Amino acid sequence: MNALLLAATKDVVAFHVNPVLFYALAAIAIAGATGVVISRNPVHSALFLVMTMIIIAVFFLTLSAPMVAIVQVIVYASAIVVLFLFVIMLLGIDRHEMLATDDRKYQRPAGAALGLLTLGGLIATVIGNWQLGPQTSSGRALSAIPTLDGVASTTAGETDQIRPLARTLFTQFAWQFQVTAVLLVIAVVGAVVLARRSTRPARTEVSA
Amino acid sequence: MNSISLLAVAPKHLFENGDLLVSSIVVIIKVVVAFALLLVGVMLYIWGMRKWIADMQNRVGPATAGPFGILQTLADGIKLFFKEQTIPSTAHRSVFRLAPYLSITPAFLMFCVVPIGGEVSILGRQTTLQVVDLPFGAMFVLACSGVGVYGVILAGWSSGSKYPLLGSVRASAQLLSYEAAFGLGLLGALIHTGTLSTSEIAKAQFWHGPASLFGNGGVAGQAGWNFFPAIGAFFIFIIAALAETNHPPFDLVEAEQELVGGFVTEYSGIRFAIFFLAEFMNVITMCAIATTLFLGGPSGPALWPSKVGAHGVINVWLMPIIWFAGKTIMLTYGTVWLRAATPRMRYDKLMAFCWKYLIEAAILWIMFEIALEIGRSQGWSTAGRFTLAGATAVGCGLLYGLLMLCVPKPGETVEEFR
Numbered sequence: 035m036n037a038l039l040l041a042a043t044k045d046v047v048a049f050h051v052n053p054v055l056f057y058a059l060a061a062i063a064i065a066g067a068t069g070v071v072i073s074r075n076p077v078h079s080a081l082f083l084v085m086t087m088i089i090i091a092v093f094f095l096t097l098s099a100p101m102v103a104i105v106q107v108i109v110y111a112s113a114i115v116v117l118f119l120f121v122i123m124l125l126g127i128d129r130h131e132m133l134a135t136d137d138r139k140y141q142r143p144a145g146a147a148l149g150l151l152t153l154g155g156l157i158a159t160v161i162g163n164w165q166l167g168p169q170t171s172s173g174r175a176l177s178a179i180p181t182l183d184g185v186a187s188t189t190a191g192e193t194d195q196i197r198p199l200a201r202t203l204f205t206q207f208a209w210q211f212q213v214t215a216v217l218l219v220i221a222v223v224g225a226v227v228l229a230r231r232s233t234r235p236a237r238t239e240v241s242a
Numbered sequence: 243m244n245s246i247s248l249l250a251v252a253p254k255h256l257f258e259n260g261d262l263l264v265s266s267i268v269v270i271i272k273v274v275v276a277f278a279l280l281l282v283g284v285m286l287y288i289w290g291m292r293k294w295i296a297d298m299q300n301r302v303g304p305a306t307a308g309p310f311g312i313l314q315t316l317a318d319g320i321k322l323f324f325k326e327q328t329i330p331s332t333a334h335r336s337v338f339r340l341a342p343y344l345s346i347t348p349a350f351l352m353f354c355v356v357p358i359g360g361e362v363s364i365l366g367r368q369t370t371l372q373v374v375d376l377p378f379g380a381m382f383v384l385a386c387s388g389v390g391v392y393g394v395i396l397a398g399w400s401s402g403s404k405y406p407l408l409g410s411v412r413a414s415a416q417l418l419s420y421e422a423a424f425g426l427g428l429l430g431a432l433i434h435t436g437t438l439s440t441s442e443i444a445k446a447q448f449w450h451g452p453a454s455l456f457g458n459g460g461v462a463g464q465a466g467w468n469f470f471p472a473i474g475a476f477f478i479f480i481i482a483a484l485a486e487t488n489h490p491p492f493d494l495v496e497a498e499q500e501l502v503g504g505f506v507t508e509y510s511g512i513r514f515a516i517f518f519l520a521e522f523m524n525v526i527t528m529c530a531i532a533t534t535l536f537l538g539g540p541s542g543p544a545l546w547p548s549k550v551g552a553h554g555v556i557n558v559w560l561m562p563i564i565w566f567a568g569k570t571i572m573l574t575y576g577t578v579w580l581r582a583a584t585p586r587m588r589y590d591k592l593m594a595f596c597w598k599y600l601i602e603a604a605i606l607w608i609m610f611e612i613a614l615e616i617g618r619s620q621g622w623s624t625a626g627r628f629t630l631a632g633a634t635a636v637g638c639g640l641l642y643g644l645l646m647l648c649v650p651k652p653g654e655t656v657e658e659f660r
Binding site for chain 1: 334337376377378381382384385388389391392395396399407410411414415417418421438
């Protein structure tokens with residue numbers, strides 16, 4: 035078992051992803067992403083989003099990054115989309131008439147422009163970093179992710195994939211980590227302020 | 243053979259290794275056995291639960307099908323399987339059909355990382371008795387319990403009727419909230435073993451005499467069960483796990499006095515059965531995980547010291563499984579007490595309990611444990627470690643008190659507060 039994993043991370047070269055697996059997963063991921071956009075029902079969109087997230091988690095697994103994969107599932111596929119569904123169900127915005135009335139004039143052109151911009155950026159990034167053949171762990175695209183180097187160089191076993199990640203996160207990127215935490219706190223405080231704005235005697239029990 | 247390495251390496255590597263076939267057979271045997279075990283476990287659990295509740299309520303309980311009514315669940319299952327299934331005309335049909343399977347799949351997957359026995363050899367391969375030994379099993383548990391929420395939420399939403407929808411809105415808020423406390427409870431065990439792998443956690447709590455009941459006791463190189471060192475985390479974990487599985491007294495999702503049947507109101511036949519299969523599977527799995535994390539998993543005194551011969555087979559194969567099953571059954575028995583003895587909570591109290599008390603208590607306990615652990619890694623004396631940990635806990639408690647001074651009390655208006 036260990037020998038296999040070392041074969042996958044050390045001598046190698048290369049993240050040999052099985053091409054059949056890759057294309058099958060890619061097809062599912064793209065189908066899911068398309069479904070998010072073209073579904074008329076927001077709940078169906080959210081479900082397609084879950085599908086895409088989980089397939090992306092499987093991609094992380096194929097790249098020998100199980101930690102990122104599992105965090106992807108915990109954070110995105112479960113917590114965030116459950117929150118989406120909660121809001122959709124609570125506000126009842128899964129009805130078509132509400133979608134039709136809430137259509138501001140500038141929204142669609144602005145959305146299209148932003149979408150094209152993102153697409154352009156993605157294409158430029160992909161073309162700029164395109165390399166034929168297998169990418170080594172010293173390759174350009176991979177060296178952008180510091181944890182992968184830590185993982186690739188360790189020989190202590192599978193469990194130790196987590197230690198380099200934690201060490202990087204809490205030393206090299208400690209500042210960014212804290213700033214992100216503050217960002218979340220600001221969002222929570224903002225939500226509380228918005229929810230408590232009424233001047234009438236407020237019920238003080240905030241049910242989260 | 244580990245599923246990660248299966249995915250990560252090219253097929254070429256696998257075939258060069260030569261034993262792909264054997265590995266696959268071992269994996270398939272394990273999956274089938276685990277699935278059958280879980281199904282039979284659920285069957286016996288439902289029967290036992292009804293018997294135990296009947297005992298507590300001075301009734302007989304199921305008594306006609308089979309000896310002591312043990313086949314009652316099987317009879318119920320066969321009935322539900324052949325019953326007509328109805329779909330309401332207002333339902334979202336595709337999601338309505340999908341929801342039960344979204345519920346049962348994570349329930350089964352979660353059990354896959356639980357080691358139910360020691361290290362044995364099957365077909366000449368040394369392997370732990372668990373379906374898959376992930377290097378991050380504890381986080382996999384979190385992920386599965388998070389994904390399992392979808393079954394409940396979508397069942398209620400897709401039913402196209404009011405009460406199921408209310409049930410599923412309750413479910414999404416409740417399960418998201420208790421997930422936080424659940425994760426913190428889990429952390430309490432992880433701090434002591436320093437690994438995320440469930441098999442490593444079980445191995446770290448090996449049996450070395452009665453002293454291992456009380457954790458390491460400060461003796462170097464002698465780990466023990468996490469129960470006493472992480473006793474606060476254990477109770478937080480159990481409470482949060484019960485809330486995660488919609489177990490009484492936290493079963494607001496299907497509160498029959500308020501919501502008819504909650505999210506399962508519109509379900510009938512085998513789909514209804516699948517939801518309840520998933521729910522009871524989750525209870526068993528949570529008890530199994532609590533056993534693994536806190537009660538030493540399969541560790542316990544062996545009958546004979548020998549590891550070879552007939553005695554060895556019993557020691558290596560049978561005893562760990564017996565210890566594991568015994569501890570898990572003890573915990574599930576405890577959940578049945580709760581089911582019989584506690585009244586259901588009110589919804590606002592449920593949420594307030596999680597956010598105002600449980601999570602704070604969990605953070606306080608985690609800080610206490612971390613302080614103890616840091617003291618140990620620095621080689622301090624026991625008195626010094628406990629002073630540091632106590633000071634940390636008191637400091638956190640004071641901070642919490644200060645925070646609570648800044649918000650209005652329940653029932654107090656904002657004007658009164660000013």
